Amino acid sequence: MKAAAIVLAAGAGTRMKSKKPKVVHEVLGKPLVRWVVDAAHVAGVERIVSVVGHERAQVEPLVAGDTTIVEQPERRGTADAVAVCRDALADFDGSLVVLSGDCPLITSDTIRRLVEMREQADAAVVVLTMEMDDPFGYGRIVRDDEGQVERIVEQKDATQAEASLTECNSGFYCFDARALFDALGQVDDNNAQGEFYLTDVLAICRAAGRPVLALPASDVAECLGVNSRLQLAEATKFAQRRINRAHLVAGVTMTDPDQVWIGPEVVLEQDVELLPQTFLMGTTRVGEDSLIGPNSRLTDTVVGRGCTVDETVAVEAVLDDGATCGPRAYLRPGAHLCEGAKAGTHVEIKKSTVGKGSKVPHLSYIGDTTIGEDVNIGAGSITCNYDGKHKFATVIGDGAFIGSDTMMVAPVSIGAGSIVGAGSTITKDVAPDALALTRSEQREIAGWAAAKRAKQTAE
Ligand code: UD1
Ligand code: CA
Numbered sequence: 001m002k003a004a005a006i007v008l009a010a011g012a013g014t015r016m017k018s019k020k021p022k023v024v025h026e027v028l029g030k031p032l033v034r035w036v037v038d039a040a041h042v043a044g045v046e047r048i049v050s051v052v053g054h055e056r057a058q059v060e061p062l063v064a065g066d067t068t069i070v071e072q073p074e075r076r077g078t079a080d081a082v083a084v085c086r087d088a089l090a091d092f093d094g095s096l097v098v099l100s101g102d103c104p105l106i107t108s109d110t111i112r113r114l115v116e117m118r119e120q121a122d123a124a125v126v127v128l129t130m131e132m133d134d135p136f137g138y139g140r141i142v143r144d145d146e147g148q149v150e151r152i153v154e155q156k157d158a159t160q161a162e163a164s165l166t167e168c169n170s171g172f173y174c175f176d177a178r179a180l181f182d183a184l185g186q187v188d189d190n191n192a193q194g195e196f197y198l199t200d201v202l203a204i205c206r207a208a209g210r211p212v213l214a215l216p217a218s219d220v221a222e223c224l225g226v227n228s229r230l231q232l233a234e235a236t237k238f239a240q241r242r243i244n245r246a247h248l249v250a251g252v253t254m255t256d257p258d259q260v261w262i263g264p265e266v267v268l269e270q271d272v273e274l275l276p277q278t279f280l281m282g283t284t285r286v287g288e289d290s291l292i293g294p295n296s297r298l299t300d301t302v303v304g305r306g307c308t309v310d311e312t313v314a315v316e317a318v319l320d321d322g323a324t325c326g327p328r329a330y331l332r333p334g335a336h337l338c339e340g341a342k343a344g345t346h347v348e349i350k351k352s353t354v355g356k357g358s359k360v361p362h363l364s365y366i367g368d369t370t371i372g373e374d375v376n377i378g379a380g381s382i383t384c385n386y387d388g389k390h391k392f393a394t395v396i397g398d399g400a401f402i403g404s405d406t407m408m409v410a411p412v413s414i415g416a417g418s419i420v421g422a423g424s425t426i427t428k429d430v431a432p433d434a435l436a437l438t439r440s441e442q443r444e445i446a447g448w449a450a451a452k453r454a455k456q457t458a459e
Contacts, residue, residue, distance in 0.1 A: 010053030
């Protein structure tokens with residue numbers, strides 16, 4: 001598809017009552033403006049121009065990688081926002097889609113349909129319209145006696161009769177780029193808001209004799225603009241339903257889809273099961289037959305097949321096939337559970353590998369550590385990896401058995417097949433197959449406790 005797009009993202013979004021510009025706010029972990037830019041990419045749009053303005057330093061990094069950035073110095077209206085793209089698109093001819101950076105639910109399908117409809121009719125513009133029970137605030141589509149689109153009138157400029165129209169402008173269009181930039185020169189700010197309205201371009205094109213068409217939206221939710229926190233929550237609800245429905249259809253089980261939040265980039269294989277209060281965000285992927293939840297939050301985490309992830313928080317972690325974690329595990333960046341490995345209850349793991357079949361079942365902190373295969377780490381064992389300034393590594397060889405309550409003071413290496421006695425503080429390397437223990441010897445005084453009790457009774 002040979003098309004370009006302009007994404008309007010210069011507005012402040014006053015009604016959000018926020019320090020952040022509106023389009024930076026997130027729906028399911030992805031900024032509003034990214035939803036729009038990504039939909040344009042998926043639709044096959046070749047070239048995207050982002051119009052930034054208010055707090056541009058916060059918006060720019062989100063779109064700098066894959067769009068051309070143009071600044072609108074002053075917010076003088078939607079026509080002005082498009083006009084500032086003139087130079088960036090000087091060499092472009094053809095279908096030019098205009099998208100609002102604050103409407104995250106627009107689909108690539110609809111963008112494609114706008115372009116196709118414009119091309120088929122060689123129209124000057126196709127506007128996406130929506131039928132609203134409560135049209136207040138939107139621009140209204142005014143049609144002539146033959147039902148053709150004549151112009152768009154904004155709420156604040158509408159007569160009573162016009163205000164009673166329920167067909168509204170969604171703010172999404174596909175223009176013939178040449179016709180658009182020609183018409184923009186004729187748009188003035190002679191209206192109730194003193195703004196340059198992009199919507200005026202429709203009447204100008206019609207007067208020039210070019211077809212001006214409307215495409216009714218198949219799903220009004222697609223056009224939902226986010227202007228307030230209320231609408232941000234609404235958009236999140238719609239996005240959650242749309243994403244969850246697609247996964248359910250594709251063979252994922254959810255006990256209660258309303259209690260599962262899945263980001264748009266997440267990949268789930270067949271027969272994954274998601275229990276309530278589960279959040280899968282970012283680039284998280286989950287393999288076949290894995291069970292996640294309840295109460296789990298996975299961000300940018302890769303889970304293999306047949307894993308169990310119970311009440312776990314994981315960020316940038318990797319679980320190979322058959323690994324298990326939780327309840328109440330915390331896997332931090334760089335945590336890697338190899339095949340069949342286990343991170344159990346109240347276990348925190350950071351930047352460490354737990355080898356194939358190895359277990360860290362209870363109450364442990366493992367950081368900057370490489371654990372070999374079939375190792376058992378006893379309850380309450382901790383790698384002391386930090387001296388207040390630097391981090392140090394711990395290496396534990398295959399088949400080692402670490403007794404409960406062991407402190408491993410890094411840098412330290414514990415040999416394969418060795419055993420560390422419970423309660424030891426290991427500060428020196430342990431040779432393979434050795435027994436290491438740092439416990440003081442146990443003393444025992446026969447009858448002492450009974451004698452004490454007898455004395456207390458006599459008092
Ligand atoms: C606009 C339409 C209206 C439509 C509605 C749909 C006009 C004149 N009106 O109204 O017909 O029903 O969208 O939601 O276009 N922006 C800029 N620079 C500006 C002004 C706006 O970048 O100078 C951006 C905003 O940040 C926003 C988008 O353009 O993303 C739409 O602007 P907004 O002021 O929200 O338009 P509406 O009044 O909602
Ligand atoms: Ca406005």
